[in-house]
Amino acid sequence: MRLFVQIPCLNEEQTLPLVLAGIPKEIPGIDEIHILVVDDGSSDRTVEVARSLGVEHFVFHTRNMGLARSFRDGVDYALQHGADIVVNTDGDNQYPQERIADLVQPLLRGEADIAIGDRQTKTIEHFSGFKKVMQGVGSSVVNFAAETDLPDAASGFRAYSRESLIRLNVVTQFSYCMETIIQAGNKRLRIASVPIKTNPKTRESRLFKNIFQHMARSGQAIMRSYIMFKPHAVFLTLAVVFAIGALVPFGRFLILTWLGLAGEHIQSLIFGSAMLVGALLSVALLVISDMLRTNRTLMEDALERIKLVQYSPERLLDPNDLSDAAISRHPSVPLAPHAAGVAPVTGGVPVAGARIAHEESVGVVDDDPAEATRVR
DSSP states (O other): OEEEEEEEESSOTTTHHHHHHHSOSOOTTOSEEEEEEEEESOOSSHHHHHHHTTOOEEEEESSOOOHHHHHHHHHHHHHHTTOSEEEEOOTTOOSOGGGHHHHTHHHHTTSOSEEEEEOOGGGOTTSOHHHHHHHHHHHHHHHHHHTOOOSOTTOOOEEEEHHHHHHOOOOOSSOHHHHHHHHHHHTTOOEEEEEOOOOOOOSOOSSOSSHHHHHHHHHHHHHHHHHHHOHHHHHHHHHHHHHHHHHHHHHHHHHHHHTTOGGGOHHHHHHHHHHHHHHHHHHHHHHHHHHHHHHHHHHHHHHHHHHHHHTSGGGOOOTTOOSHHHHTTSTTOOSOTTTTSOOOOTTSOOOOSSOOTTHHHHOOOOSSHHHHTOOO
16 A cells, blocks of 8 residues: 655745654555655745655646646656555645544545545634634535535545545646535545644645635635536526516516506516526526536546556556656656756656646646756
């Protein structure tokens, strides 16, 4: 059983040592533990600090790509190196890394496909009363959309099984947290919750400027995911509301016509017509979204089969082999590390001195070869 602990980092040189120190070296039921740092365009000494503390696996972004992209690229690297379980934590040390052993237990026992650390947000001292309330509201909305019962849907301290990661597809650009829960719930993956206590706050969040921005972007991600899986619930409801809105003024106009007073209330007919158009548009959108959902289901099935081939045993890389030849086999680096006369980046995904077709999906190279080879 191989465990990868991935740490998305953006200028975390101060807190990363605390994170690495807390990660357990041994866990019962786990044969290998590997640490993966996803450097999301850091401009400080995050990478140097990680290397000095023994980290051997890296994914580099030459510019800031966001939390969702960092999660996705880290998962790709971990699965390519044979991960059976991937734990995601944060580089700001807000989560208790020593609880990783407890977090993976539901997966090791076969009771869950995903385990989420419950921060018990009502007990977090640095959370304001408003933030505590909104955390509860947000979790309730996600639970409604995903048909789950999770106390802390926004927690980023999570453990994913290999099978669940193959079935999940992150498409949002903001945060994977809400989207993966909604996907997992609608795909009938088993999700467990593990109570944890967070560490003292070390810095302000870099994911959003204020709680209102976080609420807006999270709401957008939730709505997009909900419509993706349950378009009938949205557009059928809208169609019924618009239809009722059309029937009421139409009925009123008919009664007034019978009374001989319709000429003075033509606005009822106009309003009813507008509501009827809204109902018809909602029905049309329902038909279109249903066809798109069918197409998405077929595409996800094909993508799942592709992942099974991509991460099949004969294609996996040995995470203990950090030679140049082994590193250059990662799919994000189709060129040999010395193909363009550029020295490889030891212990991570190297960057070749040429344009790589995989750039848009992994983001480890830049148009400028000189810039591409610089580790930040």
